[in-house]
Amino acid sequence: MSGSTAFAGSWSSLPTPLTSWVLEVIQSMGHTQMTPVQASTIPLFMKHKDVVVEAVTGSGKTLAFVIPTLERLIRRETRLKRDEVGALIISPTRELATQIHSIFASFLDSQPGAAYSPPLLLVSSDQSSPSDDTQRFLSTGADIVIGTPGRIDEFLLGKGRSSVNVKELEVLVLDEADRLLDLGFQATLTRILTHLPKQRRTGLFSATMTDADALSELVRVGLRNPARIIVRVQSKRMKINSTQRNEVVEERRVPASLENLYINCRTSEKLIQLTRIIELEATQNSSSHFIIYFATCACVDYFYKILSHLKGVKCNFYSLHGNLTPSARTRTLTAFSAAPYSLAMPSVLLATDVAARGLDLPLVDVIVQFDPPTDTKTFSHRCGRTARAGRTGTAYVLLCGRELEFCDFLNVRKIPLKEHPYIPHSGSSSSEPEHEDQDDPDVDIYLEDVRSVLKTDRALNDHAVKAFVSFVRAYSKHEASYIFRVKDLDLVGLAKSFGLLRLPKMPELKMANRDAWKDADISWSEYAYADPVQEAKRVVTLAQAEKDGARERERRHAENAKKKKKNGSWSEHADRKDERDKRKEKKKLKAKWIKTQTTVETEAEAAAQVEQCTGKRQRENLAEASGSDNDMDDWNELAREEKMAKRLRKGDISQKDFDAEFADL
CATH class of the missing domain: 3.40.50.300 (P-loop containing nucleotide triphosphate hydrolases)
Known part of the structure; x- marks a missing residue:
């Protein structure tokens, strides 16, 4: 097939002649003849047929529904009222909706006498809310409404729905229908279609609408006995076998x-x-x-x-x-x-x-x-x-x-x-060896070029890492997952293509071959943001992180010392146990002795004699209870404490001095 678009006759060959001013606009756009999809669709859609149209991109599908939509509204016996919608065009993206709106506007701007109002565009906008859309519709009296599913849903079924009348709707067009029938739009689309009258003409248009895509959804979207129009592109190629050369005609889904x-x-x-x-x-x-x-x-x-x-x-x-x-x-x-x-x-x-x-x-x-x-x-x-x-x-x-x-x-x-x-490379000769055994020599040059750009602003490095991670995640969700597998992807080579300064921490990189990778030579603590606000925030965060790190190191040091002490040798544990036992025994002896002192103090006159006798017996009992008659050091310590206790009661010394002397007992 030749490189030019195939044509299917002049516009005058249509069974139903076009309105004169519509034809003039078409010709002013440079469309002197119809394309196959236009010649097949327009006659059916101008009459009373629902259509399902599949044709390659760039084949003229938009005019194939714009022209019959205009002609049906022009040929109405009665004009639509100000609150009535005559045609509804639904598109999956705001960009496509805007483009369709501009085409309708081109036609209506050229009409004689301004009999029909300009089309209304309904897409998300910073300057327009759904309520504003309703007000614009009522003020302009637009017959044709073009928009995205969400905004049209708000327009027809949201607040102020009573102001919009769809009972006289003539045409519904779902452009890029396979996208509109995806799961993301099904619920919204179902609400819209349920609200619209059944007596309408419906057209589904797309470049990639397979039989399963369209036929399984026709009943749901309300098409009645639709005409299916498929415009194929065919190309010829020579097939040579051992005996002859044959021309083979192949079907294509691209121009x-x-x-x-x-x-x-x-x-x-x-x-x-x-x-x-x-x-x-x-x-x-x-x-x-x-x-x-x-x-x-x-x-x-x-x-x-x-x-x-x-x-x-x-x-x-x-x-x-x-x-x-x-x-x-x-x-x-x-x-x-x-x-x-x-x-x-x-x-x-x-x-x-x-x-x-x-x-x-x-x-x-x-x-x-x-x-x-x-x-x-x-x-x-x-x-x-x-x-x-x-x-x-x-x-x-x-x-x-x-x-x-x-x-x-x-x-x-x-x-x-x-x-x-x-x-x-443009400067290399044709005799340059193939690059199959090693990377292109320019890989390292481009890597350094990109890194030199990233080093000027830490924010660029953040963008680089985010882009790299997002690509790997998208790659892992590829529809043809048996071809596009992350485990077969050279992640280190990909990181070079992105010009990363260092590899990010992510599970997919654990199995990567890092031999071919080298981090950029850069001081990360001094690597700054070009934006002063971001840099100030980074400095504060870094200082706080250093403080937190110091505290964390101290905590870990204390924990390690405690664990080391706990996990010491058996001999160290035994010595500490003996020391604890001795301190406990001394405390028991001290408690016994103090108890005997309270009895002695009740007899003021015989205090000295009782004290001497008690002291003598006490020394004997204590020596016997301690199991060591020769442990005079303990007794001397107790005697000294007794004297200090008397001085404390008389007020010669303070409690602080007494505690300082005997707090370890």
Whole structure:
């Protein structure tokens, strides 16, 4: 098949002629003839048929439902009232909804006499709430409402629902229907569809809607006897056997004008190959437009900060992912779409799959899938952002090691890939040896380049680690898990591609081969944030951590000393036990002696005699009780204590002096 889009006749060949001003707008857009999907869908949808439409990206599906929607509203016998909705278009993303809204607006802005109000866009916004949407609807009297499932759910079933009348609804369109039928949207979609009238025309449109996807959900979404329209792309190739050469016609799920390529490289070489692809394509067209797809939002954020600092990469970079605010996403997409070809350097959009479906970006020349998508259906949607409406385009995907089996996986799904040779350095000769036995010589150079950027700001290192960890987690959840396995992934090589200063602590790295890895030479205690507020916070946290560490070391030292004492030798335990026994015996003798003293004090006149006798007997008893008649040291100590006790009672000495002398007994 030729590289140009196939056409299926002029617009005048439609069974039901189009309204004159609608036809004028179509022709002003440059669409002189219908595409196959438009020629097949418009006649059915303008009448009374529900349709399920599957066609490759860039084949004109949007006009295939925009035109019949407008024609059905124009041909109504009675005009819709101000609170009535005539057509409802539901899209999975705000970017796609905004694009569809702009197409409807282009038509309605060109209508004679302004008979129909501008379409209403319902997407999440910092400046608009669901109640504001209702007020805008009532004030403008919009007949056509376009939006995302959540916002339309609020609009139809939330607060103020009585102000919106859907009884006269003519058309319901589910764009990118396979995405809308995913689990994340099922509950919301069911509520919306239950609320809508059954007497309506419903259309499901997508580029990747398999039989199982659509047919299993038709009853649930309320289609009645639908017409299924499938527009295939076919290509011819020569099949040569031992006897003859035959032309074989193959079916494809990507545009024929798209060159779909893969590059086999090591994980450590992915960043190098990305920069060389940009350099290669920019050499052919200095104002090329690229979209580079990453697996996670964190990866987009990180490489957006890094790529512009690499040597030899001179581009205008844009960042788009789901964690950005709605207004930021709109600004980015608008700026990238409006970037003119007159610029002397390429425009590069770094994005997640939020920019994979439905977006019509006609200026895009090259797609690079830095990370293969976790959902294999998304692969063709990503590729479909280029080679649209008859234009040519190129799509690359970087595959490493076992990931090469992904080519066979896609080929079964009618998405053929051709191998593109590994791209060497622009200054190397064609006779340069293959890199299969070792990393590309530029790996270490790029690693140091990225590290030099990271060393300027500790926040960049935080982004790098977050991106690396998020990628590994996304990789572990790949739909084709028998191909994309973390245990087969070269994590050390991947860390080099990310330019990490050191490997993070994560379970997946325990089994990694660290022989090829060397941490960056950097003092982590002095490694600072460029932001003064962040750095001040880090310094305070570090000081507190040092104090906590000192206290923890003291606690551990005390615990270790206690354990050491507890776990000492048997002889040390025996000596300590003997000392304790002796101290206990002395305390018992002291208690006995003090008890005898209270009796002596009751007889004032005979105190001396009784004391002498008692003292003599006491000495004998004590000597006998102690089992040691020769232990005169103990007796002398008790006698001295007795004298000191008398002095204490007379007030000659203080209790403090007495305790200081005998506290150890």
